[in-house]
Amino acid sequence: MINLAPHISVKNLNVYIGDAHILKNISIDIPDKKVTSFIGPSGCGKTTLLKTFNRLLDRQNDVRIEGQVLVDGEDLYGKDTEVTHIRKKMGLLSQRPFPLPMSIYDNIAYGPRIHGIKNKKKLNELVEHHLRSTALWDEVKDRLHSPATRLSIGQQQRLCLARGLAVEPEIILGDEPTSALDPVSTQRIEELFLQLKDKYTLVLVTHILRQARRVSDYIAFIYMGEIIEFGLTEELLLNPKEQLTKDYIKGFIS
Amino acid sequence: MNKRKIEETFFKGLMHAATIVIVGSLFLILWTVVSKGFHAFNWDMVSKVPEGGFYIGKGGGILNAIIGSVYITVGSALLGLVISIPVVLYLNVYSKKGSRFASATRLAFDVLFGIPSIVYGAFGFTIMVFFGLKTSLLAGIITVTLLIIPILVRAMDEVVRVIPFELSDAAYSLGATRWETAKVLLRQSVPGIITALLLSFGRAIGDAACVLFTAGYTDNIPTSLHQPTATLPLAIFFQLSSPIPEVQERAYAAALILTVIVLIISIAAKYFSKKFSKNKI
Numbered sequence A: 001m002i003n004l005a006p007h008i009s010v011k012n013l014n015v016y017i018g019d020a021h022i023l024k025n026i027s028i029d030i031p032d033k034k035v036t037s038f039i040g041p042s043g044c045g046k047t048t049l050l051k052t053f054n055r056l057l058d059r060q061n062d063v064r065i066e067g068q069v070l071v072d073g074e075d076l077y078g079k080d081t082e083v084t085h086i087r088k089k090m091g092l093l094s095q096r097p098f099p100l101p102m103s104i105y106d107n108i109a110y111g112p113r114i115h116g117i118k119n120k121k122k123l124n125e126l127v128e129h130h131l132r133s134t135a136l137w138d139e140v141k142d143r144l145h146s147p148a149t150r151l152s153i154g155q156q157q158r159l160c161l162a163r164g165l166a167v168e169p170e171i172i173l174g175d176e177p178t179s180a181l182d183p184v185s186t187q188r189i190e191e192l193f194l195q196l197k198d199k200y201t202l203v204l205v206t207h208i209l210r211q212a213r214r215v216s217d218y219i220a221f222i223y224m225g226e227i228i229e230f231g232l233t234e235e236l237l238l239n240p241k242e243q244l245t246k247d248y249i250k251g252f253i254s
Numbered sequence B: 001m002n003k004r005k006i007e008e009t010f011f012k013g014l015m016h017a018a019t020i021v022i023v024g025s026l027f028l029i030l031w032t033v034v035s036k037g038f039h040a041f042n043w044d045m046v047s048k049v050p051e052g053g054f055y056i057g058k059g060g061g062i063l064n065a066i067i068g069s070v071y072i073t074v075g076s077a078l079l080g081l082v083i084s085i086p087v088v089l090y091l092n093v094y095s096k097k098g099s100r101f102a103s104a105t106r107l108a109f110d111v112l113f114g115i116p117s118i119v120y121g122a123f124g125f126t127i128m129v130f131f132g133l134k135t136s137l138l139a140g141i142i143t144v145t146l147l148i149i150p151i152l153v154r155a156m157d158e159v160v161r162v163i164p165f166e167l168s169d170a171a172y173s174l175g176a177t178r179w180e181t182a183k184v185l186l187r188q189s190v191p192g193i194i195t196a197l198l199l200s201f202g203r204a205i206g207d208a209a210c211v212l213f214t215a216g217y218t219d220n221i222p223t224s225l226h227q228p229t230a231t232l233p234l235a236i237f238f239q240l241s242s243p244i245p246e247v248q249e250r251a252y253a254a255a256l257i258l259t260v261i262v263l264i265i266s267i268a269a270k271y272f273s274k275k276f277s278k279n280k281i
């Protein structure tokens, strides 16, 4: 169906938490340098699926993961796979922004620093560059050393994006990244996503159909832990093949 | 009046009454200590060790007990932190969310928290007898450390545990190792760690039962870890048990000194915890 080179390739993924079968036999190829959205009613497993991509799901007790997730051909759940280097490949935006408990500057510099960049000048450049690319620079350039928490929620979310970009990821994962934001901030994040897809592969979880339509190239519809349908945005939204997808789009399932 | 209004008035009254009782008793305690202690207080109390005949009302002070208490409290707080921070990090970073071993560990610390200090004192004494040690500063520090570790662990765990899971997710997703993530969580918890330290300081400096058999008592200021060490609670205890009125009065002066030390520590802790909370999420 989709013939582009996949960046993330999920093969027969099953996730159990305790006795509950949360994700059921998921197989999907997420194309490189496109925006792919996961839509579906709440509780269907979108967050869980996203967390299997950067192995944050492992942090939970009682989780059993079967199957494969290949990133650039490397199996995330392979025996010798090193977790930190995989996580570094993926930026994460969560439902609500969580700045690190430090200044604006240090939030951006945190990633580069832990990965060995010590040079002050280089760090300054990086901070400025990433604040500019998330359209924050003009808003914060005079208070780089004040706590990140003093920013508005919308600015914090862009800061979190900038912080993620500073470790030079290839993939950006967003779990309903605009759900805590006002309409203007939401729009800015969406604009950023559209700019970023030239350079990054974006995977976005959303329950807002209009948002999925505005930003994504591909949409996967998930229902009760299964991928029901996956396709080009317009095709899936305007011409769904499965009855469940039709019902969801019409608002019968929510 | 309708029922809701009566309820409202009743509970409001109850809350006022409770608050007044608590604040009132606090002031009563302070007033007793200050009024009785101030009278007996003089600079010799804090600048001299007991002279010959101190315990029958002659000159000298309790500098030995002040210094001893500070040594034991600071020593055990530091040792306690070094031991309990890794425990808290283990519970919150290294163990998985919902881990049963972590729950069991937390339960164990809850139980330890409830054990009276005299039991720690007796335990410390047993260990000392087993190793053939005499009462010493070191034995006092170790026993008090045992007493305050559950306090430190519980108080810090309480703080680190409520940090949203997403904050550590954020650190991990930037490629941070567990240790780097732990440091982020610690940074977020500094105010809480200071509060935990304060709690344990208060408990350690005021506890008599732990040091009674382990640190012993002496009129000298210890110069090594192996010498016996006087402490303020025991200084108060010994003087208050005296039949001589002057000596009894000095007990209140000693209590006043203890109270002032605790007060200074509380205020300092408040100041530092405020200073470090500006970056908190």
Ligand SMILES: Nc1ncnc2c1ncn2[C@@H]1O[C@H](COP(=O)(O)OP(=O)(O)O)[C@@H](O)[C@H]1O
Residues within 6 Å of the ligand: A017, A018, A020, A022, A040, A041, A042, A043, A044, A045, A046, A047, A048, A049, A060
């Ligand atoms: N720790 C857990 N224990 C048991 N069930 C869980 C746990 N976390 C999530 N689930 C279940 O997994 C399902 C998928 O959750 P989630 O991935 O958060 O859904 P979504 O993000 O689509 O709203 C839900 O039914 C939820 O109840």
Ligand SMILES: [Mg+2]
Residues within 6 Å of the ligand: A046, A047, A048, A175
């Ligand atoms: Mg979710």
